[in-house]
Amino acid sequence: MENTIPVLEIKNVSKSFPGVKALQNVSLTAYKGECLALIGENGAGKSTLMKILSGAYSMDEGEIYIEGKKVNIHNPAEGQKAGVGVIYQELSLVRQFTAVENLFLGRWETAPGGVVKWKEMKKQVEDFYKSLGLHFNLNVPVGRLSVAQCQLIEITRAVFMNSKIIVMDEPTSSLTNTEVEILFDLMKRLQSQGITIIFISHKLEELFRACERVYVMKDGCNAGEFQLRDINKDTLVRAMVGRELKNYYPRKTNTPSDKVVLEVKDVDDGKMVHGVSFQVHAGEILGFSGLVGAGRTETMRAIFKAEPKAKGHVYIDGQEVSIKSPADAIRHGIAFATEDRRYEGLVLPLSVAHNISMANFDSICNKAGFINLRKERALAEKYKDNFNIRTPDVNKKVGELSGGNQQKVVVAKWMNTNVRVFIFDEPTRGIDVGAKAEIYQLMVDIAAQGNAVIMVSSELPEVLGVSDRILIMREGKITGELLAHEADEESIISFAIGG
Amino acid sequence: MEKSKKIHLGSENIKQLYSEYGIVMVLILLIIVATALNPIFISGSNIMNVLRQVSINGILSIGMTFVIISGCIDLSVGNVLGCTGLIVMILMERFGMVPAILAGLAFGMLVGVVNGWGVHQGLPAFIMTLASQQMVKGLGYVISNGQPFSATDEAYKLIGQGFMWIIPMPVVVFAVLVIIAWFVLTRTRIGRSVYAVGGNQEASRLSGINIRKIRIFAYMVSGLMSAVAAVVLTSRLYSCDPLTGDNYQSDAIAATVIGGCSMAGGEGSVLKTVVGVLIIGIISNILNLLQVSSYLQMIAKGFIIFLAVFIDVWKNK
Structure with missing residues (x-):
């Protein structure tokens, strides 16, 4: 595998909110084509870290490198440009638009005179989904598709926008078991294309199935990194909770x-x-x-x-x-x-x-x-x-x-x-x-x-x-x-x- | 502490200062400017004149304050005023003054109840009151057949044209209603509930507050205030026609918002609304004294509404 090339390096990132130190000196490395699980209790700092990565928050201290180059991400647009796609629990698709319109949202290709080139765009999307082995009805608004399909479209949109790193925040919370299988399948395909996935979930079983490595956070700090095949659930839970109760x-x-x-x-x-x-x-x-x-x-x-x-x-x-x-x-x-x-x-x-x-x-x-x-x-x-x-x-x-x-x-x-x-x-x-x-x-x-x-x-x-x-x-x-x-x-x- | 606050007048501090005292400072500034532009402004008779002129809008704005604090809006007040005026004029001829006035007040409250009920059913307040505005306006034309009606009881003149000592009666009515409204909003459970519902409807419902009752109450106050304003205005004019009160809602909304009621609900004070009412009244008075055309006055008023809401949005950011 190519799992030795670091794609994302987060170095000594800290972030405070009034009254709370949300992140303290967090460092994290993710490699090309891997699926890295990120876990921790509520308030451990997972979402803060991901929001810094996507540009929704700015960090107080620290550095972020993507493919070896230092990046400065100040807003979500810059995060997208740097190659980070974040899929939040709430979907951000325009429900009245088709999948094609959503995938090209905000950057529709136009011929001279401002006429949108729908046919070419649809062709590109069809080819793209064929390469992933997925099939969606591209003619109806996404609002009429199932939640799971919308979720997959949202994820593939990040890929379509050339994201190298895709962060998924609790992607399975609204999916049925079969839909989860389809999602995992898609994740494997994306990984084989060299895309790095950061997977946030509270369902430990899923992590063991879908991910290779896990990064545990606790109270805004790193509480351990493990190869998932080396450990069991107890070790993980202890690392997550691990304070004097x-x-x-x-x-x-x-x-x-x-x-x-x-x-x-x-x-x-x-x-x-x-x-x-x-x-x-x-x-x-x-x-x-x-x-x-x-x-x-x-x-x-x-x-x-x-x-x-x-x-x-x-x-x-x-x-x-x-x-x-x-x-x-x-x-x-x-x-x-x-x-x-x-x-x-x-x-x-x-x-x-x-x-x-x-x-x-x-x-x-x-x-x-x-x-x-x-x-x-x-x-x-x-x-x-x-x-x-x-x-x-x-x-x-x-x-x-x-x-x-x-x-x-x-x-x-x-x-x-x-x-x-x-x-x-x-x-x-x-x-x-x-x-x-x-x-x-x-x-x-x-x-x-x-x-x-x-x-x-x-x-x-x-x-x-x-x-x-x-x-x-x-x-x-x-x-x-x-x-x-x-x-x-x-x-x-x-x-x-x-x- | 105090000093450093004053030295670092950052935008946060300005926002806070403005939301507490800003509107009063604007009023004082306006009075100074008005006096400088035309010294007649500060004369006793002109001031009484301004107060009498603002009292109709003032009474409407009291009702609007209840509705806006509850998180809604009432576009129907101007036409409720007109229609109520006609009802009072028409009934006075047959049944006498007091029953006519009582019927008018009841009509105003009824429209309020319908508005509140509709909004509670889930209609957007803007649409619900736009619909009732049209219906009430049409009703005014139907009952009057488009004709003006005159009052028929000399005693009726007292409410709009009389004086208490040197104070015009409309101003007395306005002042009394302000005091009652202030007391209701700040010192009674139903008034406090209006704030709570406007600030967060779901939290209020889960705290046991009857949302429907509060919605209907706020609109009912607004309808009642429109009816009271109708009585005062038609008494002053001694007549009423279907166009009376048309578009009065815009000044009432403007005064309430200039006074610092948040359009999002949950915030505002009837005393600050009074300041807003005075600001609008003084501006038109100055423009009149300076003989600015009424067309330009419209533009000025529109701009002031824009400015007030703009500041509201900015201070809430």
């Missing part, structure tokens, strides 16, 4: 009681959730694990009635409650910190204080609906102190806070309701390590007050470190139940992927 996760001060706080029966949303039933006890933290798309978030949205069409029975402290809207759910003591705090959790232009009070106006209003501003301020100050929300003033707009502090505001907002059941969906996504530990501590405290806590998380160490009990979902059903002390990553994964 002892003081990172909080110590439980209580044990769950036998009293059932929340029971749900036959929750079904008709799409992603099929007949889910479970119980949560007082003082318990129940972890929900599973792959992305297994229906965990959708289950929680159904219980909270965020989806108007969802069905199911909900019992709180033994009483069946009728929940027709999120307002009903809140009234019955359910709190739901959603996975996307910027779009579903917070009103960014409003102040910290206003966000904290908005789920329970009764806490700051009299019977006529008049707000007592002094009471509101005192309430916000109380949570600011108790939760250690770092803001100079509770009247500051919440959009100006860091991710971790925003998440604490979300928790404060829900604690200000008469909470009995607190659902956290991906509570630590996109926040730094220090704030994570604080969020975990809050969860433990909430449970210790005799409430039921549910945590949906895709990060296995987090599920293992915080939960008392773990339910695993796959394809809209609960497929496994484990007590935290008898669970490990492998047992969870085997339920999640249905091995």
Whole structure:
């Protein structure tokens, strides 16, 4: 093989965001025609590194060489020119255009007078796909093709634009098994043409199948490089997680009681959730694990009635409650910190204080609906102190806070309701390590007050470190139940992927 | 700390200063310029005159502030004003003044409820209120047959032409409504919910806020304000025709945006809207005092709207 010629060399790249060191002295080499896996937990710096490579971010320090030449990439156009094509999870095709139009997007070939040479372009695309052994309907808008086909077109577009390095960010997350096979097949063909692929995925099985080498990132640093044929999954997971879990996760001060706080029966949303039933006890933290798309978030949205069409029975402290809207759910003591705090959790232009009070106006209003501003301020100050929300003033707009502090505001907002059941969906996504530990501590405290806590998380160490009990979902059903002390990553994964 | 802030007037600091006090500084500057151009401007009678002239647009802008803070827009206000005026004129003849006024106010609120309902159903606010604007305009022509109607009760004149001490009644009405609106927006749960829904509808829904109620409420306030403006204006003119109020929405939107309401929703204040209303009013007053043609005034006004929105976009970048 020609796997000895370095195509991409990243040397000592560092990048900081306000309050977070996203990358510290990262160096990475990728060789011609190889498929290099890039893995790490959320927030480990994978996407930051790739965004620097593509030109979406600029680095603070460091150098990048492509085919031995130093390149300066300041924007995505320069990244493209340097030969880097990045395929993000969201497709960037123009849905109303055909594959031909998309492949030539922005650089249509024209005859004198500005007339587009459609025939020649279509011929080129046909030949190109023939050489790859692929076949698409080139006459219809890509919006009418399947998601998988769009994904393949997107990848081949990068090749068509002469990219030497193609970065794929979780390319298989929306594909079925057969479609994944087609993708892997295409990747092999591209490799044989000398194209280097950087493959980002959380699904470890896929890496072992598709890649030769793996580069592990952790907390913005290199945490190891391995030949995949030399190692097994355990080594990889250890390299990924490899921090002292002892003081990172909080110590439980209580044990769950036998009293059932929340029971749900036959929750079904008709799409992603099929007949889910479970119980949560007082003082318990129940972890929900599973792959992305297994229906965990959708289950929680159904219980909270965020989806108007969802069905199911909900019992709180033994009483069946009728929940027709999120307002009903809140009234019955359910709190739901959603996975996307910027779009579903917070009103960014409003102040910290206003966000904290908005789920329970009764806490700051009299019977006529008049707000007592002094009471509101005192309430916000109380949570600011108790939760250690770092803001100079509770009247500051919440959009100006860091991710971790925003998440604490979300928790404060829900604690200000008469909470009995607190659902956290991906509570630590996109926040730094220090704030994570604080969020975990809050969860433990909430449970210790005799409430039921549910945590949906895709990060296995987090599920293992915080939960008392773990339910695993796959394809809209609960497929496994484990007590935290008898669970490990492998047992969870085997339920999640249905091995 | 304070000093270094002032020394380094980078674009970030200018943005922040502008979004807090900028619009008030513009108003003060404008008053100084106006006085320098024509000293008559600062005379007591001219100032009362300006205030009376702006109060109709001011009342409409209060309603517009509710709608824009909730993240929408209301293009129907001018024609609701005209149609309500005709309804009041026509009913006054048969049923007397008070029932006519109450019917007019109810009509304004009804249009608001329909607008709010339609927007909640998912129609873009721009299209929904454009449609209702056309319907209401047509309704005005239908009930009036295209003819002007005159009021029929001398007491009706008091609202638009009367005085309280030396202050014209329209200004009194405007001021009272501003105070109520300010209180509702800042000190009541429904007002706060208007901000929340405008700032992030999904987060508000998941926090238990009834989105439909808030949408309908914001538009209902706007419809009600249009109807109140109709009563004040027709009282002043003592008549109404189907063209009354036509295109008034553009000044109301302009005043609200100049006052710093974000078109994206969730931000704004009725007091700042008042400043926006005054700025528009003073500019037309100066141009009138300088005897600039009304055609040129249109261009000037259009340019000011452009400038205000341009600054809004720039400060949010």
